[in-house]
Amino acid sequence: MTTVLSIQNIHKIFGDLEVLKGIDVNVEKSETIVILGASGSGKSTLLRCINFMEVPTSGRIVLSGKTIGKETAGKVIYNEAELNALRTRVGMVFQHFNLFPHMTVRENVMEGPRTVLKCDKDECGRRASKYLDKVGLGWKSEAYPSQLSGGQQQRVAIARALAMEPDIMLFDEATSALDPELVGEVLETIKELADEGMTMLIVTHELGFAYTVADRVLFLSEGRILEQGTPAEVLVYPKQDGTKNFLKGHGSFRLPEPKLD
Amino acid sequence: MDYLWDFQSILNNKQLLLIGLQNTLILAVVCLVLGLAFGAIVGIARYSRNPILYWPSTAFVEVFRNTPVLVQIMWFFFAFPIISPFEINAFTAAALGLTLNTIAFSAEIYRAGIQSIHKGQWEAGKALGMSYTQQMSRVILPQSIRRMIPAFMNRAIELMKMTSLASVIAYGELMYQAKVVSTIEFNPIEMYTTVALIFFAIIFPFTLLVQRYEDKQREKG
Amino acid sequence: MGYDWDFWVVFREFGLLMHGLINTLKVTGLSLTFGVPLGLCLALLRLYGNWPIRVPVGIIIEFFRATPPIAQLFWFFFALPILIGVEIDPFKASVLTFSLQSSAFFAEVFRGGIVSIDKGQWEAAKAIGMNRNKSLKRIILPQAVKRMIPAFLERAIELMKTTTLVGTISYADLLYEANTIAQSTYRSLEVFTVAAGIYFVIIFVCSIGVRQLERRMARTGETTAH
Numbered sequence: 001m002t003t004v005l006s007i008q009n010i011h012k013i014f015g016d017l018e019v020l021k022g023i024d025v026n027v028e029k030s031e032t033i034v035i036l037g038a039s040g041s042g043k044s045t046l047l048r049c050i051n052f053m054e055v056p057t058s059g060r061i062v063l064s065g066k067t068i069g070k071e072t073a074g075k076v077i078y079n080e081a082e083l084n085a086l087r088t089r090v091g092m093v094f095q096h097f098n099l100f101p102h103m104t105v106r107e108n109v110m111e112g113p114r115t116v117l118k119c120d121k122d123e124c125g126r127r128a129s130k131y132l133d134k135v136g137l138g139w140k141s142e143a144y145p146s147q148l149s150g151g152q153q154q155r156v157a158i159a160r161a162l163a164m165e166p167d168i169m170l171f172d173e174a175t176s177a178l179d180p181e182l183v184g185e186v187l188e189t190i191k192e193l194a195d196e197g198m199t200m201l202i203v204t205h206e207l208g209f210a211y212t213v214a215d216r217v218l219f220l221s222e223g224r225i226l227e228q229g230t231p232a233e234v235l236v237y238p239k240q241d242g243t244k245n246f247l248k249g250h251g252s253f254r255l256p257e258p259k260l261d
Numbered sequence: 262m263d264y265l266w267d268f269q270s271i272l273n274n275k276q277l278l279l280i281g282l283q284n285t286l287i288l289a290v291v292c293l294v295l296g297l298a299f300g301a302i303v304g305i306a307r308y309s310r311n312p313i314l315y316w317p318s319t320a321f322v323e324v325f326r327n328t329p330v331l332v333q334i335m336w337f338f339f340a341f342p343i344i345s346p347f348e349i350n351a352f353t354a355a356a357l358g359l360t361l362n363t364i365a366f367s368a369e370i371y372r373a374g375i376q377s378i379h380k381g382q383w384e385a386g387k388a389l390g391m392s393y394t395q396q397m398s399r400v401i402l403p404q405s406i407r408r409m410i411p412a413f414m415n416r417a418i419e420l421m422k423m424t425s426l427a428s429v430i431a432y433g434e435l436m437y438q439a440k441v442v443s444t445i446e447f448n449p450i451e452m453y454t455t456v457a458l459i460f461f462a463i464i465f466p467f468t469l470l471v472q473r474y475e476d477k478q479r480e481k482g
Numbered sequence: 483m484g485y486d487w488d489f490w491v492v493f494r495e496f497g498l499l500m501h502g503l504i505n506t507l508k509v510t511g512l513s514l515t516f517g518v519p520l521g522l523c524l525a526l527l528r529l530y531g532n533w534p535i536r537v538p539v540g541i542i543i544e545f546f547r548a549t550p551p552i553a554q555l556f557w558f559f560f561a562l563p564i565l566i567g568v569e570i571d572p573f574k575a576s577v578l579t580f581s582l583q584s585s586a587f588f589a590e591v592f593r594g595g596i597v598s599i600d601k602g603q604w605e606a607a608k609a610i611g612m613n614r615n616k617s618l619k620r621i622i623l624p625q626a627v628k629r630m631i632p633a634f635l636e637r638a639i640e641l642m643k644t645t646t647l648v649g650t651i652s653y654a655d656l657l658y659e660a661n662t663i664a665q666s667t668y669r670s671l672e673v674f675t676v677a678a679g680i681y682f683v684i685i686f687v688c689s690i691g692v693r694q695l696e697r698r699m700a701r702t703g704e705t706t707a708h
Contacts, residue, residue, distance in 0.1 A: 053605060080613060088611035098606035102624045112610035115620055146702075157606075164610055264565050309610045327685040331644035332657055332678050339664060340674040344485050418548070425550035429650055436552060449560035457557060464548040 001028045004168050004199045004203040009194045010059035012045055019045045021223035030197040037220035052083045058061040080123050091161030095173040097153045099145040103155050106141040109163045117220045131159040135189050151182030155189050171202040211235050268444040271455050281438030288424045289294035296363025304371025331426050334358035338430040355427035370412040374405035414471045491667045492676045510642045513580035521588025546586035551644050555579045559651045572580030572653035584641050591633045595626030632696045639688050
């Protein structure tokens, strides 16, 4: 197995609030990791530290064997160009989609390859078609985001991230802003990516989805990993009280019955 | 760029400038008070469904909002006296132009403010048996005035700047006095710089106040 | 009130009024041409410059916004030539003043537009590896400019009204020509009324256009409550 991403002792402090208190995770190729936790547990912040939407206060991020940032005299210096280069290899999907409203669906997907990766026209077109087809929205290419449903917008946002052909995908509560009847189509798309072997880190509140899609589940509490393991280990047979309480609070998630055999 | 600045000639004419400043403030205050007061009446008329109130008030507002204020002042100074039943001097002409202009602009502020109040508030007043006037004065205006305050302050700032136009018809406000002094003393650089600074010193604090008020409103949501 | 109206003298001199109108439009148009791009530069410097740039730019913008345009015009026409030892004619002084003055207002329009764009747009651009300049150029500005079009047009109309000041330094705009005709014909009531009418027609038509545009944009949800 090859490690795609290594998160090493990440701390993040906002003002005098320590949101992350030392997180270590190694993400293997094709692994799907779901991060759970109550609101305020730091799960979104952890995701945002990976592609430096937030700069970690301390700790290191290693992507595909390359450590990000230069350490000089005990301080890590991040150079903006290096971070932008990193971000081209890490796809991110946001809670509120954040599609570019002044561009068509197709232009949204081509924007990254064209202006950041400087791909030629044919390549941009090829990628746009390929990834819009993958999320099932090739037929909406010429529409504007405002003409799409929330679920469709989020699938376009996924295609936009995929078009960069990243090493890893981050999903930051990708279905939290959606009406309940639109959640399914987005989860289905993410599930397909998992089946195809995309490496993914997913922050979500959908426990049923976490159970079916995850190779590994991390449970975050107060800025630390309280518990981790397979979906069954964390969601069905949790060891820690914090995890148990959290699961109790999510009554709508019906735990699969413990198998007798 | 080896010009030697000399502000002594300004200090020598301090008295003239102070008179000008005083006249500026008188003009501004008179027009602001009258403008806001009558603006409320015109604004309510603009909101009315009665055509006898709506159309004349709308025509008035559009004419004064869509012509340059200097044209209005010059019209009242050069043209209006011909048909005016009373004497027009520079102050009356400037005050007329600026007041009517302020009425027109503040009427729109009142109207927009009234419109921004939820219909349910009118209905609640009506359900209590209030008359239209009571609903307006007891329920609607008290709520909307707070939202209008920044817009009114902006109007006051605009008005303060516009008073300088009265210099064109030789009303002895600050700008005019400056012009007079600078032709006598041949010190346009120091003179106009000073005048600009005086206006800035008066107006800028208000700009900051508006900003702070708007920021606070935004925080409240 | 038995005044004998006589508009004939005004129509005899109509050519002069039109000449003035063209000069009005010339000053307005040129000031816009310089003022808008300059306003964008000022807005960007004020938003993203280091403090030794941001602070002076802020002061310049606030200064032009908080002083009467006539004081600015007089300064550029009467004071600046002495200071730099170069003669500036009324036309150049007018264009210079109104370019700078309007750029201060346009800067605030641009700034308002840029900050009104949702933070998520910056993040989405960043997430696909765009740097700040690219995000601004490709993602933020196109949206901000579209949103700000009504505010721009309103400012342009304000600018046209403000250009009536150029008559005070003897540049022959519409109002200046009206004054000239009034003095030579003693028909100031008719002349100033016609001049006001010309301004009204032009400005009113523009305002109605802006209002329609605003209404249409509000319907499609493209404008902010600015």
